[in-house]
Amino acid sequence: MTVRIAAFARIGEILRSGTLELSLPGGATAGAAWQSLCASFAQLAPLRASTRLVINGALADDGTPLHDGDELALLPPFGGG
Amino acid sequence: MTVRIAAFARIGEILRSGTLELSLPGGATAGAAWQSLCASFAQLAPLRASTRLVINGALADDGTPLHDGDELALLPPFGGG
Amino acid sequence: MHYAIVDAPLDLAALIAAVRTAASGGLVTFVGYVRETSDDGRPVSGLDYEAHDELALRELRAVGAEASTRFGPARVAIAHRVGSLELGEAAVAIAVAAAHRGVAFDACEYAIDQLKARVPIWKRERYRDGDARWRENAPATPPAS
């Protein structure tokens, strides 16, 4: 299956793009997607604890399952205002 | 001697004017001026406790002496804002 | 900065311009309007304000000076209108700029609280039924240190 990664701020810089397509085995979780990204972008690994995972607009965690076509957003700590 | 009375808000209404001239014996105090006004405007009497006396822009009390040409302002409780 | 007792409509933008600098990170403003209902629920047609102009301006400056240092450095402007105001018109406007927002909020709220307690301005509420009353602010409460 394919999920769309939406990356923001410093995570977007690490992934060198605000969005990318990620191919994963069927039934993969948000945590598995993160691990897959870390394999390609090693700078991502230390950011897990400070990063919120959001699937199709809803807060998720490492165990939340992904489905084909989902958007997984990676949100580093906020800096608005 | 003559002092100028500056009256505000409900006190101005009671005195039927925002300003008036008041003749007083030499050496009269602010308290004596108030008593003199009360003799002419009985509605004033119950307002003493809530009224600030200000002579030439400086806070005064009943014992503060007046001098010819002074302005005595009678300030009821404030309502700004 | 900018302190005024005026008998013309208040200009919030002018107060903001008076306090903003390149160091301003946060701006807090307060505007008090004539509203359609009194505190005790009577339909209001307008307010008349009068002030002891000289004392009021002096006390506005004192309140502003306190507000501009008490919580951290801030720049403060305050204008209060006098005369006859209709529904929806602004009676008082305050602008406070500071590097950080907490200082600006605290200073702005301090300024309006102290203004109501200390500045010699009086308000007469006119009601839709033709009656009118002088309205007094609640007695001053000591500001938190």
Add this chain to the structure above:
Amino acid sequence: MHYAIVDAPLDLAALIAAVRTAASGGLVTFVGYVRETSDDGRPVSGLDYEAHDELALRELRAVGAEASTRFGPARVAIAHRVGSLELGEAAVAIAVAAAHRGVAFDACEYAIDQLKARVPIWKRERYRDGDARWRENAPATPPAS
């Protein structure tokens, strides 16, 4: 009311107009500007903001809804700018109208505090020396009840 994530200059007057009614006795506004010096003292040339537009707008609405009831009835409008901002430009603007001023102050301060903690917006500080850094807000502190 009015909630927006926009890539154009903010219009405080429009926010004020969106919240004011004949029942508004007090209006409090907050504007956050790009200031010339960072929190750690570096000369700043500008800020770049980005947002998860959909989530940010949803969360702005949630913050506004909370602010509009938590301290008493209030009307709330919030706009946050995204894109590249120069010194002195407004990054965020909030307007809160209420019958009484205490409610308006509390709701406005709550709104900006919660915005900074909860709304998915990010800020990159550009420095005069050509460097740039993503800047994170302090972790959320639970609001006082």
